[in-house]
Amino acid sequence: MRALLADRSAPAGLRIGDAPDPVPTAQEALVEVKAIAFNYGDVSHVRDLSDGAVSGWDAAGVVAAAAADGSGPPVGTRVVTFGPGPAWATLRAVPTGELAVLPDEVDFGAAAALPVAGITALSALRRLGPLLDRRVVITGAAGGVGRFAVQLGALAGAHVIAVAGRPERAKGLRELGAAEVVFSLDEITEPVHGALDNVGGPDLAALWELLAVDGAVISIGAASGEPTVFPAYSTIGRRRRLESFIGSVAGGNGPDLAYLVGLIAAGRLDPQIGWRGGWDRAAEAAEALLSRNVNGKAVLDVA
Numbered sequence: 001m002r003a004l005l006a007d008r009s010a011p012a013g014l015r016i017g018d019a020p021d022p023v024p025t026a027q028e029a030l031v032e033v034k035a036i037a038f039n040y041g042d043v044s045h046v047r048d049l050s051d052g053a054v055s056g057w058d059a060a061g062v063v064a065a066a067a068a069d070g071s072g073p074p075v076g077t078r079v080v081t082f083g084p085g086p087a088w089a090t091l092r093a094v095p096t097g098e099l100a101v102l103p104d105e106v107d108f109g110a111a112a113a114l115p116v117a118g119i120t121a122l123s124a125l126r127r128l129g130p131l132l133d134r135r136v137v138i139t140g141a142a143g144g145v146g147r148f149a150v151q152l153g154a155l156a157g158a159h160v161i162a163v164a165g166r167p168e169r170a171k172g173l174r175e176l177g178a179a180e181v182v183f184s185l186d187e188i189t190e191p192v193h194g195a196l197d198n199v200g201g202p203d204l205a206a207l208w209e210l211l212a213v214d215g216a217v218i219s220i221g222a223a224s225g226e227p228t229v230f231p232a233y234s235t236i237g238r239r240r241r242l243e244s245f246i247g248s249v250a251g252g253n254g255p256d257l258a259y260l261v262g263l264i265a266a267g268r269l270d271p272q273i274g275w276r277g278g279w280d281r282a283a284e285a286a287e288a289l290l291s292r293n294v295n296g297k298a299v300l301d302v303a
Ligand SMILES: NC(=O)c1ccc[n+]([C@@H]2O[C@H](COP(=O)([O-])OP(=O)(O)OC[C@H]3O[C@@H](n4cnc5c(N)ncnc54)[C@H](OP(=O)(O)O)[C@@H]3O)[C@@H](O)[C@H]2O)c1
Pocket: 039, 040, 041, 116, 117, 120, 139, 140, 141, 142, 143, 144, 145, 146, 163, 164, 165, 166, 169, 198, 199, 219, 220, 221, 222, 223, 224, 225, 245, 246, 247, 248, 289, 290, 292, 296
């Protein structure tokens, strides 16, 4: 198969080359990949991989061989797939519990944008409990996880406060359902019920201070790369929670993927594709993502 191979000497550490075809287990479908997506976590660690390794989590395509155990969809079904197995290739073997069927109206690129970012946003919001009329802050709201979190939070009835780095990054956030858009946590003066934090560093400590009694911060990412310092005694005196988020690597993400696909098909969720191009432009996409110039997801069409 053709694949995006890790290559430390290539721009952004990626080049297209040949790799062995995957050999599906009995529980896996073989998928001919049509579109893939990049996540911050994938591309920021590509240079840590051995040369020749194939990475990626998000891919959408067509079932080329059904799972031998009879689970999952038949050959020819359009699907979106999730998981840590190599996704950035023309072929992907994926457990049938980690895919969802795509209706004809959902484009492969829109579907490829969903898996990691959409499932992370959905799962992290669920950790905050019922959200009707609850104030919820989302940092890194301009990014992939952030734009799904803003939309899903608003769908759940939350008063969503989106935090972006600069005005160009904030484009479209109100239309997605943000009740407020701010550029610094200092602009938030009332306590909040919950926060999804993609940025870490000083923002995490500031979010902690904003929490109402029984509020929670879900720490998803640390895109700032900065340490967080909690002032002495700030962790005492008010009941509140800091929860470390771990993605759904344990499996069984198919139903959540199907839910998100359904929202896209119904026009209730937008994949927010901020960069799209052929996978021969992978380095350009990775550099745009890492330099905070992709509003939402970077999606690559696989030739
Ligand atoms: N725990 C998990 O399972 C899990 C799952 C998915 C993602 N993550 C993590 O969650 C974070 C968000 O992921 P993503 O895919 O949404 O990434 P993304 O699309 O690149 O978004 C990252 C966001 O962080 C903000 N940011 C603030 N300071 C930054 C800095 N110094 N460098 C880069 N971005 C900065 C950016 O917004 P502005 O430019 O507007 O400030 C951007 O919107 C990442 O850290 C990722 O590794 C974790």
